[in-house]
Amino acid sequence: MSPEINGVSPRESTVDGGTKVTIRGENLGLKKEDVVGLYICGSNCLGSLEYISSHKLVVTTKAWKACTGNIVIETQSGGKAVSLVEF
Template sequence: PQVSGVSPKEGPLNGGTKLTIRGQNLGRNKEDVIGLYVCGSNVLSSLEYISSNKLICTTKPWKAGSGNVSVETQSGGRGVSLVQFCFVNPPQV
């Protein structure tokens, strides 16, 4: 798999961010995707398989910081994004 884009690029620590992952060879189908991680957090349970070029997932609560997004498939191994996703503290109102 090749992960070429992640949007949005950041979300709150308490999770719930709907993340769109774009790339190539992101799995033949939902069952082909065996690993999906955002900054090391396993979000496979929230996977929505759109196509081999687009996946959607929802972040879980996680610690502050940024990291890459990785997709692992049975058919093609593992791909790691060059772009980073960042967990941020929501601004205090």
């Protein structure tokens, strides 16, 4: 099943990074290794992934350029999801 992002908290960070972001949804990976891509506003955050469940992930933002954009998750088992919510 395709991943689906339903919520993101918080919805902003500083350009310095270090903000823990909770991503909620459905089918967000069968396990940590199933998540093969996780981008916040184009910044690759996969290295900081904390897999809580297939409904909840936590990542830490990296220092990045100021921007507004989506969150993208890619899983081996279900494909790709793009959040409707902007970060």
